[in-house]
Amino acid sequence: MxxxxxxxxxxxxxxxxxxxxxxxxxxxxxxxxxxxxxxxxxxxxxxxxxxxxxxxxxxxxxxxxxxxxxxxxxxxxxxxxxxxxxxxxxxxxxxxxxxxxxxxxxxxxxxxxxxxxxxxxxxxxxxxxxxxxxxxxxxxxxxxxxxxxxxxxxxxxxxxxxxxxxxxxxxxxxxxxxxxxxxxxxxxxxxxxxxxxxxxxxxxxxxxxxxxxxxxxxxxxxxxxxxxxxxxxxxxxxxxxxxxxxxxxxxxxxxxxxxxxxxxxxxxxxxxxxxxxxxxxxxxxxxxxxxxxxxxxxxxxxxxxxxxxxxxxxxxxxxxxxxxxxxxxxxxxxxTDFMVTVRGTNVYQTAVENLIGEIPEVSNSYELVLTREEDNDAMTVKFEPVRTVNPDRWDDLARLMSDKIHKALHVRLKCEPVPPDTLPRYELKTKRIIDQRPKEFRRALDR
Known part of the structure; x- marks a missing residue:
């Protein structure tokens, strides 16, 4: 034993x-x-x-x-x-x-x-x-x-x-x-x-x-x-x-x-x-x-x-x-299918998640939204602050997160706070990637 x-x-x-x-x-x-x-x-x-x-x-x-x-x-x-x-x-x-x-x-x-x-x-x-x-x-x-x-x-x-x-x-x-x-x-x-x-x-x-x-x-x-x-x-x-x-x-x-x-x-x-x-x-x-x-x-x-x-x-x-x-x-x-290139930088889902997890005032509920802007992939981080954070500080948290990602990954992502309990919850696999790109830019099985 x-x-x-x-x-x-x-x-x-x-x-x-x-x-x-x-x-x-x-x-x-x-x-x-x-x-x-x-x-x-x-x-x-x-x-x-x-x-x-x-x-x-x-x-x-x-x-x-x-x-x-x-x-x-x-x-x-x-x-x-x-x-x-x-x-x-x-x-x-x-x-x-x-x-x-x-x-x-x-x-x-x-x-x-x-x-x-x-x-x-x-x-x-x-x-x-x-x-x-x-x-x-x-x-x-x-x-x-x-x-x-x-x-x-x-x-x-x-x-x-x-x-x-x-x-x-x-x-x-x-x-x-x-x-x-x-x-x-x-x-x-x-x-x-x-x-x-x-x-x-x-x-x-x-x-x-x-x-x-x-x-x-x-x-x-x-x-x-x-x-x-x-x-x-x-x-x-x-x-x-x-x-x-x-x-x-x-x-x-x-x-x-x-x-x-x-x-x-x-x-x-x-x-x-x-x-x-x-x-x-x-x-x-x-x-x-x-x-x-x-x-x-x-x-x-x-x-x-x-x-x-x-x-x-x-x-x-x-x-x-x-x-x-x-x-x-x-x-x-x-x-391989969750990598996006943002202004010449390869950005992976897990790298962003690790950085989000280092901010104690951000909850575990967040989404990475993929879009196309000016013929390039773009990623927006939607996140829920923890309940104890005053809404007056949400924008400060967004700037902190954006700066942290920029320092570590050398690319600046848009970070958008949303009210607690806004994003969906899942019992099995949590869906982090929300792909809003045109079909021709998505993974083959998602088209």
């Missing part, structure tokens, strides 16, 4: 052994998809590629076609529910989920029983490192729909052997009352909803920092490892340790949080990843920012090879925590 690692052997495996294991698995996976997936057989044939052509990791990265979410969605729309991407008889599918649809049309995700076990285990590495144990009780503060993210957390809780309490169907006050009555020790939610719950609890006269919650664990949007200011807010509000996992619903809960707290580690037992320059398609060196390209070993029903995440990451191959798995510093640094 006091072990530092959930699986010391795999989490600390030397790089040479990890790479040899990856090559063996990737070669087997290429044969599997060529034989079973009409989608991938067509992709391989179009590239004049045979599974036996993959002899090195470099062969896999360079020769196996890059795939994207839009391809899978198009196939599913043409032949619902899964189309030719399915590599398993449909009668072997035990669980159906979907992506949240925040980038457009949802993607259907089929899971076999094997997939659910592997997917659930991916969460446990980070949870265990944070201190969560089988004696803990999980409280799930969200509705049980088809969203894949927190279903996989449920599979993780069962794999550890923890007690599970569902908050499905309750409103925010109901969640607070259930936590105080049932006394769980682990809160599962999106990070912004954890802060929303704490704020509502305060209005109810409840101090959740004195509740039974010892740990909060999050996914679905940038959280404790991507935004240090948010981690401080959550831990202060709940009096608990906050952790985070980076996942992609259709791929895996592929990167559990690092116990050091400044990033996540790729679960290399379930995934092979590398970083690509999204403009050239070539691999970038360690320490450089590139798009995370993922191949999952845990999706036997709908395999994903060389799959574009559109997440911009900085990869390191060592960490003081002792894990040898690749580390993504700060989790996701930005998105």
């Amino acid at each position: 006091e072990a530092k690692f959930w699986n010391r052997h795999t989490e600390t495996m030397p790089r040479a052994k990890l790479d040899a294991l990856h090559l063996h698995r990737l070669q087997a996976l290429c044969h599997y998809v060529y034989e079973r997936s009409p989608f991938f057989r067509k992709k391989f044939d179009a590239a004049r590629l045979k599974p036996g052509d993959i002899r090195t990791l470099e062969d896999f990265k360079r020769k196996v076609p890059i795939t994207d979410k839009s391809e899978f969605i198009d196939q599913q729309l043409a032949n619902p529910p899964y189309g030719p991407t399915l590599a398993m008889p449909e009668e072997l599918i035990v669980h159906h989920c979907e992506t949240s649809g925040t980038t457009g049309k949802p993607l259907a995700i089929p899971y076999t029983m094997y997939d659910t076990v592997r997917y659930g285990e991916s969460w446990i590495y980070g949870m265990w490192a944070l201190g969560i144990r089988p004696t803990d009780t999980f409280y799930f503060a969200f509705g049980w729909g088809n969203f894949a993210g927190f279903w996989s957390t449920y599979w993780a809780a069962r794999r550890i052997g923890c007690r599970v309490i569902s908050g499905g169907g309750l409103d925010t006050k109901g969640h607070i009352n259930a936590i105080m009555r049932m006394k769980p020790t682990v809160l599962i939610s999106t990070p912004t909803f954890a802060l929303r719950m704490a704020a509502v609890a305060s209005e109810m006269g409840v101090d959740v920092s004195k509740s039974s919650i010892k740990f909060t664990y999050h996914a679905g949007e940038p959280g404790p490892t991507a935004l240090p200011a948010m981690r401080e807010q959550i831990e202060r509000a709940w009096g608990a340790r906050a952790g985070e996992l980076l996942g992609i619903a259709e791929v895996d809960a592929f990167a559990p949080g690092c116990p050091v707290g400044d990033g996540v580690h790729v679960n290399e037992m379930n995934n092979f990843t590398w970083s690509m320059d999204p403009n050239t398609g070539k691999e970038v060196a360690e320490g450089e920012i590139g798009e995370n390209i993922i191949t999952s070993y845990s999706n036997s029903a709908q395999p994903l090879l060389n799959y574009r995440s559109h997440d911009l990451v900085r990869r390191r191959m060592s960490c003081s925590c002792g894990r040898t798995w690749a580390k993504l510093e700060g989790a996701v640094l930005g998105r």
